[in-house]
Amino acid sequence: TRHLILVLGDQLSLTLTSLADADPARDVVLMAEVLQEATYVRHHKQKIAFIFSAMRHFADELRGKGFDVRYVTLDDPDNAGSLGAEVVRAVEALRPQAVIVTEAGEWRLMEEMRGWRQDFGLPVEIRPDDRFLCSHAEFRHWAAGRRELTMEFFYREMRRKTGLLMEGEQPAGGRWNFDAENRKPASPDLLRPKRRRIEPDAVTRAVLAMVEARFPDHIGRLDHFGFAVTRAEAEALQEAFLENHLSQFGATQDAMLASDPFLNHALLSFYINIGLLDPLAVCRAAERVWLEGRAPLNAVEGFIRQIIGWREYVRGVYWLKMPAYRDSNFLEASRALPAFFWTAQTDMACLSTVIGETIDHAYAHHIQRLMVTGNFALLAGLLPQAVHEWYLEVYADAYEWVELPNVIGMSLFADGGVLGSKPYAASGNYISKMSDYCRTCRYDVKVKTGEGACPFNTLYWDFLDRNGEKLAGNHRLAQPYATWRRMSEAQRQAYRQSAARFLARLDAGERV
Numbered sequence: 001t002r003h004l005i006l007v008l009g010d011q012l013s014l015t016l017t018s019l020a021d022a023d024p025a026r027d028v029v030l031m032a033e034v035l036q037e038a039t040y041v042r043h044h045k046q047k048i049a050f051i052f053s054a055m056r057h058f059a060d061e062l063r064g065k066g067f068d069v070r071y072v073t074l075d076d077p078d079n080a081g082s083l084g085a086e087v088v089r090a091v092e093a094l095r096p097q098a099v100i101v102t103e104a105g106e107w108r109l110m111e112e113m114r115g116w117r118q119d120f121g122l123p124v125e126i127r128p129d130d131r132f133l134c135s136h137a138e139f140r141h142w143a144a145g146r147r148e149l150t151m152e153f154f155y156r157e158m159r160r161k162t163g164l165l166m167e168g169e170q171p172a173g174g175r176w177n178f179d180a181e182n183r184k185p186a187s188p189d190l191l192r193p194k195r196r197r198i199e200p201d202a203v204t205r206a207v208l209a210m211v212e213a214r215f216p217d218h219i220g221r222l223d224h225f226g227f228a229v230t231r232a233e234a235e236a237l238q239e240a241f242l243e244n245h246l247s248q249f250g251a252t253q254d255a256m257l258a259s260d261p262f263l264n265h266a267l268l269s270f271y272i273n274i275g276l277l278d279p280l281a282v283c284r285a286a287e288r289v290w291l292e293g294r295a296p297l298n299a300v301e302g303f304i305r306q307i308i309g310w311r312e313y314v315r316g317v318y319w320l321k322m323p324a325y326r327d328s329n330f331l332e333a334s335r336a337l338p339a340f341f342w343t344a345q346t347d348m349a350c351l352s353t354v355i356g357e358t359i360d361h362a363y364a365h366h367i368q369r370l371m372v373t374g375n376f377a378l379l380a381g382l383l384p385q386a387v388h389e390w391y392l393e394v395y396a397d398a399y400e401w402v403e404l405p406n407v408i409g410m411s412l413f414a415d416g417g418v419l420g421s422k423p424y425a426a427s428g429n430y431i432s433k434m435s436d437y438c439r440t441c442r443y444d445v446k447v448k449t450g451e452g453a454c455p456f457n458t459l460y461w462d463f464l465d466r467n468g469e470k471l472a473g474n475h476r477l478a479q480p481y482a483t484w485r486r487m488s489e490a491q492r493q494a495y496r497q498s499a500a501r502f503l504a505r506l507d508a509g510e511r512v
């Protein structure tokens, strides 16, 4: 064997740099299902099953192209338990001249890989991952010397670089960003096409049985499993989204409806993140829909911004700021996660709905992650690292490079403002305006304090009060702090006491 090429579970792309010069006659591809990767956090059952099944199908795809694939299943009696140990086993069996790998998406594994040359005593070539638009060097260059890393400016660079929605040097439609036309509240639409669930094939069914047997105590249920696990299936879902949902993407982006967990979201992050779909190709396809007049610019621009803007930007911030970023805790929050994060057993209808859907589908859409679970974690002062692990665990699209900045930065403001200029803190009024959750809730969103008050209301003001030293100087919070100061002392005291009572019950493990 000339090269041993290790392909990771989120590297299922034929264009991978590690495969670029691969010679099926002389090289062997190694793929391994290992306990270490499945349990460094206790991933949702559907997430593990999705990745293993997609890996098995990708191995078949490579074999179809003539590659010799050494595929190690989790239940292989010789399975060594970690990627490093599986490389060692393959090196001993095949005696390659070198190991080739594309860089890992997560810091944890990348650090380990950097030691492999030393550990294994043979050349280990780590190649860049060019499935992103913006390289590490390019992002560092963009960030250098800037006082603030404003996503919107980074996004414009990516628009210029790709030419997406550009008319020469000018943005299509004369503006870079059409969000002012997006973000309408929820209203049910019975005509919205239903989402297609991909029926598990024999390979997936075998994986589902194995995952149920091996990870019975991980969160989630498998009977709802309907993920695409091949490139062709993922492409079919992409087409269906572009056809049926993209035109309404902007309008319903921030809406939440108890009867519809998916609204007009893409449900494509899973496939983009493991390499079954190419982010730029998805954006070009979306642009085409606009050019053909089948979706308005506000929808298409908003969608493309999420991918070439936010997705690239959070990856840039991750590699710029790690490893210290992971431990950020600007607001010094320390509360443990309540048990209902794993059971959905809470009387707060918004949280029980979002967490229940997370258990069912290993998915929640952006505004649910940000303004329901994330907002609660922020207001209740939950420990950022515990919140981070939960998000990494429960969502099938979660890898640390994309999850951590969204959680630590965007949602919890634990980075003190690297990613956003103010915390996304909101009272119950926001959730009530954007969703229909409050209608069935035991709490009353209109009640501010005392018995039956919506916990988001009391926690919101208590959060501002509690963090006054750190946040009152933030000019984007000037208005709420002015409102707080204008309240009577009795009113402020009522907020503090209601919040303290709620948090005490939370800490005691009582049902809230």
Ligand code: FAD
Pocket (backbone or CB within 6 Å): 264, 265, 266, 267, 268, 269, 270, 272, 273, 303, 306, 307, 310, 311, 312, 314, 364, 365, 366, 367, 369, 370, 374, 391, 392, 395, 397, 398, 399, 402, 403, 404, 406, 407, 410, 411
């Ligand atoms: P859509 O809403 O339809 O958006 C289209 C695409 O844009 C997505 O597929 C995704 O590739 C990209 N995108 C949108 N928003 C973001 C964003 N903020 N950051 C990066 N990419 C984005 N996304 C992940 O892929 N993995 C995560 O682990 C993850 N954790 C998150 C945690 C929190 C607290 C928050 C607030 C957001 C998180 N996101 C994460 C971003 C976003 O919520 C998901 O990408 C999105 O919900 C995926 O569903 P979708 O494909 O239906 O996305």
Ligand code: DLZ
Pocket (backbone or CB within 6 Å): 007, 008, 009, 010, 011, 032, 033, 034, 035, 037, 038, 039, 043, 047, 048, 051, 083, 104, 105, 106, 109, 399
């Ligand atoms: C997430 C994941 C899981 C659950 N299992 C595996 C696995 O068994 N083998 C593998 O190669 N990759 C797996 N992955 C994806 C890796 O964790 C991912 O490649 C790293 O976190 C780097 O992004």
Ligand code: SF4
Pocket (backbone or CB within 6 Å): 347, 348, 349, 350, 351, 427, 428, 429, 431, 432, 437, 438, 439, 441, 442, 443, 444, 445, 454, 455, 456
């Ligand atoms: Fe959530 Fe408060 Fe509305 Fe209940 S009343 S659903 S707790 S925002």
